[in-house]
Amino acid sequence: MTAIVTQSRYVYDFAEGSRDMRELLGGKGANIAEMTRVLGPELVPAGFTISTQACVAFMRDDRTEPAGLAAQVADGIARLESRAGRLLGDSADPLLVSVRSGARDSMPGMLETILDLGLNDESVLGLAASTGNERLAWDSYRRFVQMFGNVVSGVPGARFEEILLAARRRAGVREDRELGIDALKDVTRRFRTLYEAHTGDPFPQDPQQQLRLAIAAVFDSWLGDRAVQYRRINHIPDDWGTAVNVQQMVFGNRGAGSATGVAFSRDEITGAPDPSGDFLLDAQGEDVVSGVRTPRPLHELADELPEAYARLVKILRTLEQHYGDMQDVEFTVEAGRLYMLQTRSAKRPAQAAVRFAVDAVDEGLLTPARALATIDAGALDALLHPTFDPDARFEVLARGVAASPGAAKGEVVFTAEEAVTAAAQGRDVILARPFTEADDVAGFHAARGILTTEGGKASHAALVARGMGRPAVVGAGELDIDLRARVIRIGDVVVAAGERIAIDGGAGIVTRDDVPLVEPGRNARFERVLTWADEFRRLGVRANADTPADALKALEHGAEGIGLCRTEHMFMAADRQPKMRAMIMARTEAERRAALAELLPLQQQDFEGLFAAMPGRPITIRLLDPPLHEFLPDRVELAQRVQRARDEQAPELPALEQELELVLRLGEVNPMLGTRGCRLGIVHPEIYEMQIEAIMRAACASAPPPHLEIMIPLVDYDAELVELLDLVVEVGSRHGLTAGKDYLVGTMIELPRACFVADRLAVHADFFSFGTNDLTQTALGFSRDDVEAGFVPSYLERRLLDRSPFETIDEAGVGALVELAVARGRAGRADIELGICGEHGGDPDSIAFFDRVGLDYVSCSPYRLPIARVAAAQAALARSSGA
C-alpha cells in the first residue's frame, strides 16, 4: 500500500523558457523568458515562473499547495539571491520581488499582482538607504501592505482608502503623492493595525511567508468570481490555471546613473528608421506615463547615459530582428545597468506601418510576405482621405464619433434639398441632421461632409457616408441641431445655416475655424504594399458601387469589378424620388406602369454610365431590395400635417388624409421582415421588369458589351428564384441576349433558410453573393439599428460582446451559415461563383474568414478596397503558413 509519488517540476527560471511555452508558463512568463533568451540573462531582471500545472494541482487538491512546490520556490529564490548578490527582504540592501499572475490567454484585470514583496519594518530602511530615497521606500512599503492585505487576506480596499483619506485631510493635501515621509510612515502603521484587526494576525514580516501566501493568493484569484465569469463569457476553460511569475524588482530611481523610459525601435509616428521614445532620469516607470514630470526625448539619453543608450539602440535592433516587427519596449537603468522589462510589437498609425513594412523589405529584414503581416489592415483607411493639418491650431466646437474618415469644410445646411441646391451652385456644404434616413441620401451625394447628433458607427449616416467615402462625424450629442430655427446650438454658441464649419471624420472633431486640410496624395510606399498584397491574395476584390463616379473611384483603388450595385440608390436622387413615389403610391397597375415608364430611361442611363466606367470587368446589379415604404414620407410628420389641416379646416385635408391612409397601409411593423427584395419582384413584377428592361437595353447600347451579373435579392425558396429567372430570361430574349452567355443570373444569400437550401438554389444560379448584413440581422434576430440605439452598446460595455457582429462576422452563427451554404452551394453546382457584398467585405477579420471558407471574392466600399486587398493577402499568407 505504498504510493510512489513522482514529484512534478513546477518552477522554471526565466532563462529556461521561450515564447512557445505559453501553455506551461502562461503568456507573461513565456514572453519574459523569450526576452531573456534573446538578450541574455543579464539584461532582464531575473526570476522564475511557477507553471500553470502547479495551479492545476492546487485546484485539484482543494486549494492545497502541491507537494514539492515550496522547496522548488525556495531553490528559485536562492538562485535569484545568489545572482543578485542580495537577500530577499534583507535589512541592508534588500532583494524585492514582484509576484504576478499570467494565464495562457490574457485576462486583463482579472487576476492578482503584488509588487515590492520582501519589504518589512527592517528592509524598508535598507531600501531607503540603498536607493537614497526614503519617500520611495515608505511609499513602496505602504503600497505593499495595502496590496498584500487586500489580495492575500481580503481586507476590503475601501478600508485602506479611508485611512489614506484621513491622512490627506490631516496633511491638507489632495493627492497621495503630496504626502510627506512622516505621513507615509504613519499611514503604513495604520495599515498594519488595520491588517491585524481584520485578520487577527500581525502583518507578516518573514519574506518567505509573504511569498508563500502571495503565490497561493494568485492561484486563488483564478477561482475568483470575476475570473470565473470572465472565462465563461470568453470560453476559456476553467482547468487551464494560471502561472505565477516571481521577478526581481529593479529601481530606475536609485539616484544618479538611474533612469527609466519607453522606446520604439523606429519613429512611432512616421515609421522613420530612428529609435524614438521618452525617458526620465532617476525616476520610476509610472512617472514617465503619469505626466507628473515631463519626460525627455529618447535621443537625449545619449548625452546622459551614453553607454546605456548605445546598448538600448542595439537591443532595439536585435529585438526588431528577432520578432520581425517594430518594437515598443520598457526599460530601466539602475545604477548604470540597463534592464529590459517588456517588449511588444509597437502600435503605430497607418503611415508608420506602411513605411516600416517597405523599409524592412529594403533593409533585408523581412520578406514582403512577412512585412505585410506587420500591417494593421483595418487602420489603412486613414491614408486615403484628407485630414486636418496636424500642425494647425484650432478650437474644437464639439466631439462626436469618428464615423467615416476624411476632413471637409463647407456651409451648414439642414436638409438634403438645400444640399442638392447648394451643390448645384458650386457651393461646398456640410449636411447637419439629428440623424439621417433613406430620404437624405441625395444630400449625401451633394454634401462634402455629414454631421449628426444621434447614432454611432453603424448608424445610417455612418454606413452611407462610409459607403460613399463622405467624411462624417455622428453622434455629436453636445450639439443641439434645431431644424425649425435652422441653427446648431452648443452652450451660448449658435451656428446658423450658411455659416462655415469643418469636420474631421477620422478624428470625430467639429470646429468653426478654417483649418487647413492635408490631401493624402499618392503614396509610393503604400502602392508597393498593395502590389505585394495583390501578389499574395487568393480572394478577388470588387467594389460596392452605385454610380459611375463610385466605379471610377473603385478602379482607382484596385477593384476587379463591381460586386454590388444597389439600384435603389439610383432612385434616391432628387429628380427621381417624385417619380419613385408616384410609382409606389399608384393605385392601379396601369398607374404604376406609367410611373415606371418614366423611370425606365433614367435607369437605362444609370446602367450605361456604369458599364462605360468599368469595361470588361464583372458588374453585379442587384434588383430593387428595400421595402417600398422607405421611399414614403414620415408618418408621424404626415399625421401632424393632417391634424393641422383638420384644425384649420384646410382644403387640402382630404388629399392629406388619403396620403396618410396609404402611408399607414403600406407601412410595415417590421419592414426588414416585410415585402422587399424578390418578394417585391414577385408581387409587383412590373417593377423588376422595368429594371431588367433598362439593364438589357443598356447592355445592348454599350460597347464593349458589359460583363453583366444580375442579382436577385432576399431569396428563401428556389421557386422564387425560378420565377424571377424566367422573367430575366424572357426580357433578355426580347433583346437577343442569352443567359449564361451574355449575362449571368445569381442570387443573394442573406436568409438562414437560403443557406439550408443552397443546393437547390445553386441549380438555378450562376453565382451566390452573401448579404451578410441581412444574414446577421436574421441569424441573430436583431437589426442593425440596435447596434446603435438599443441593447448592443450595453452588451459591449458588459463584455457580453467584444465587437458588433455587423462590424466583424459572427463566426459561430452567421459564419456557420455561410460555411453551410458554401458546401451545399458547391454540391448543387460545382463551379458556382461565390462572393460576399455585406459591410463585412471590408473588415480584415471577416475577410480572413471568407478566405478560409473558400469564397471567390469580397466586395466592399471603394474606400475600403486597399484594406481588403491587404487583408486578403494576410489571410492567404496566414492560411498557407498554417497559422
Added chain:
Amino acid sequence: MTAIVTQSRYVYDFAEGSRDMRELLGGKGANIAEMTRVLGPELVPAGFTISTQACVAFMRDDRTEPAGLAAQVADGIARLESRAGRLLGDSADPLLVSVRSGARDSMPGMLETILDLGLNDESVLGLAASTGNERLAWDSYRRFVQMFGNVVSGVPGARFEEILLAARRRAGVREDRELGIDALKDVTRRFRTLYEAHTGDPFPQDPQQQLRLAIAAVFDSWLGDRAVQYRRINHIPDDWGTAVNVQQMVFGNRGAGSATGVAFSRDEITGAPDPSGDFLLDAQGEDVVSGVRTPRPLHELADELPEAYARLVKILRTLEQHYGDMQDVEFTVEAGRLYMLQTRSAKRPAQAAVRFAVDAVDEGLLTPARALATIDAGALDALLHPTFDPDARFEVLARGVAASPGAAKGEVVFTAEEAVTAAAQGRDVILARPFTEADDVAGFHAARGILTTEGGKASHAALVARGMGRPAVVGAGELDIDLRARVIRIGDVVVAAGERIAIDGGAGIVTRDDVPLVEPGRNARFERVLTWADEFRRLGVRANADTPADALKALEHGAEGIGLCRTEHMFMAADRQPKMRAMIMARTEAERRAALAELLPLQQQDFEGLFAAMPGRPITIRLLDPPLHEFLPDRVELAQRVQRARDEQAPELPALEQELELVLRLGEVNPMLGTRGCRLGIVHPEIYEMQIEAIMRAACASAPPPHLEIMIPLVDYDAELVELLDLVVEVGSRHGLTAGKDYLVGTMIELPRACFVADRLAVHADFFSFGTNDLTQTALGFSRDDVEAGFVPSYLERRLLDRSPFETIDEAGVGALVELAVARGRAGRADIELGICGEHGGDPDSIAFFDRVGLDYVSCSPYRLPIARVAAAQAALARSSGA
C-alpha cells in the same frame, strides 16, 4: 455489330396491378388496378395502363414512340374488345375509351385527358342508337373533337369557344346544354372544319390513329411548360414521366336500368353505419354533381335497381374493410350492370370521423391504432366549441375568415375598455374592431367573441382568439366598422353599439339574428379516441396558458403541464397597463423600481393562482419577452393629439410633447428585431428581477411546491444565459430555493444562432423550448404580419407556397434548424428536456415532425390539446410502422 434489343414491357392490364405499383403505373393506374384486384375485374371498367417507363423512353428518344409500344397497345385494345364484346369505334355499338395521364404523384390539372375516344362520323350514330340518346352521342362527339383538337393538335381552345358562342347566339340560348341535337351536329361539323383548317388534315376517323396520337399527346404534356414549372416548384423530378390509362367508357345514361351516383360507406355527416349518397337514373356522372337535376337519396336506389343496390352496399363494406377506412365511391349502372369508377377515403366532418373510428373498433374492423389513423386530427377542433344550431334558419349579415372556432352572441362594443366594463356588469359582448393590437388583449378576456374587418388566420386577432379559445371571425371586409360613429355598416344596414349580433367562428359567419347555439357537451366516443391516443403517443403534451382559467381549461383537455406562460399577457389586464406603462416610461432606475414594486404583488398573485391550478405538473414561465414599446400608445394618434394641442394652444401641450418624444425614442424600426426578450432582462435587470422575485415568493407560498421551470427568451449567446441564470439563482437563494432541485432554468431556442450554439447553451440549461414562431420569422426573414397583409397571400395564390410556414413548420429551413439544435443540445447535455411552444405545437403535420426529431413534448393552446394528443399518437404510430 448486331445489337440485341430486349423489348421492354410497357402495357399492364388493370387486373395485373396493385396500389404498391405507383412508380410504374402512376397513382391513378395503381388505384384502378387495386380496385380491380379487390372487387374482381367485372366490377371495374376494363382497361390497361401504359407504364411511366414508356414515357421515360419517349422522352429519352426525342419524343419517339418506343419500339414495341404500338403492338402492346394493340394487344391491350384487342383484349379490351374481346372482353367488352364491342369493337373500338364500331359503327353499330362502339367501344369507347378514355385516355388519361397519371403520374406517380398527383399533378392536378397539369397533364392531359381525352374522353370518348373512338367516336367518328359513323360510331356516333352507333352510340346514339345503342344508348337511345342521340343528344348524348352528338354532345360526346363534339366534346371529343374539341378535346382531341386542343390536346393533340394544339388548336387554340378559344377558337372552339367562339364557334360555341355563335351557336348559342343563333339558338338564342345561354348555355351549351340548351343546344338542340341539330345545333350540336352543326357545331361538330364546324369543329371539324376548324380542325382541318388549323392542321391541314381532316379530323382522324380511324380510332387506332386517334389512340396513337392521344397517347403521344399525354406523353408530350409531361414536357409542357405548365407541367415543367409545376414540377420545379414542387420538387418532382423531370425524369419520372407519366403513365397513360386507357379505360373503357361506361354510360349511366344508357336508358332504363342505367344510373349513376356517388356513395359513402357510412353517413358522411354523422358517421352512422348506414351507407349514404346520391344517385340519378339514366344520367351521367356530371349530372349528379352539376345540380342540373336534383339527385335522389341513395337508399331509394334499392327500390329502383334492387340488385345493383344490394351489390353496391356489399362492395362498400368490402372496400371499407380493404382500405380500413370509410370510403367515398363513384359508381355507374349501365343497363343493369354495376361499375365502380373510383374509391377513396371519405372526407368527413369531425363527428363522423370520431364515430367511424369508434364503431370500426367495436365492429372489429380496425384496431384502435388503425382507427386513430383514419382521423383528420386538425379538424377535431370543431368538437370543442359551441356552434350555431345546424337546423336554425337565419340571415347572414356578412362572411369573413373562420379564424377561431365556436359561436358567440352578445352586444356589439368597439373598444377593449367597453368590453371590460360590460363584462364586469355581467353583459355578454362581441368586440368589433377593424383589427386588434396588444392593447386590446384585455378586451379579448372580457368579450364572448371577436369580429374584425382586416386580417386573416394569422392576424393578431386570430392568434390571440385561438390562444384564448374565443370565437373569432376576422377579415369580414364587407363590413365597415366606424369607430368614431360607433356603428357597423353594410349596405344600408347599420348596427349600432349595444345591438346584439352573433358570430360563428368555425364557419366565418356574422348575423343579427338570435340563432340558437348548440353546446359541444362531453362526447363519450371522442373521449375513447383520446384515451387510445394517450396510449400510443410518445410526445408529452402541455398547454400555453397564462391564467388559472387557462390552466383549468388545459387540464380538462388533457394537459400534462404548462409549456408556456407568457408573463406579458399578465400585464395586459386593464388594472395593470397603467402600472406597466409607468414602469416603461420611467426616466430613472429609481422611478422604474417604484413602478415595478407595484407590479410585484400582482405578479406574485398571478403565479400563485397558476401554481394552485396545476399542482404537481410542470409549469414553464417565460420571463418578459415583447419589446417594451408594445405597451405604449400609438404614435400616429399621439402625434395628432400633440398637433391638436399645439393648434389649440392647450395647456397639456408640453406633457404631450414629452410623451411623444419618449414614445418615438422607445420606438424601434423593427421591434421584432429589437430590445426584447433576454436583452430587456440584461439592459434593465430590475424588470426580470421583479418577475423572478414574484415567481420565487409564489413558489414559497404554494403547497405543494410547484414543479417550476423558468424560461429565458430570445437567447443568442451563452453569455446572456449565464448572466440571467446567475440572476435567477441569486434571487432564488434569497428564498432558500436551489436551482436544479426546487426549480429548473432553461431557454427558448428561437433564433438561428442559438441553434448553431445549442451545445454551448445546453451546458447551462435544464431544458430548451423551441419558439418556432420567432424561429420561422428569423430563418425565413419575414414577420407573421406578412402572412396576412403582405406578400404571402400572393405566394399562396401563385403556388410558390402551399401553406403558411407559420401554420405548418417549414422543414427545409426551420425544421433543419430544429434538428441541428436537438443534436447539438443533446451533445451539450444528454438529458436536456426538449419541447416546443410555438403555434406549430397544435398543428398535426408539425407535430409529426417534432415526434420524428425526438422532442420530448409539444405545448399548444388548451383548445388544441385534443388535436395535439391525436396527432402525436398518429405520428408515433406512423413512425413505428415505418411510414
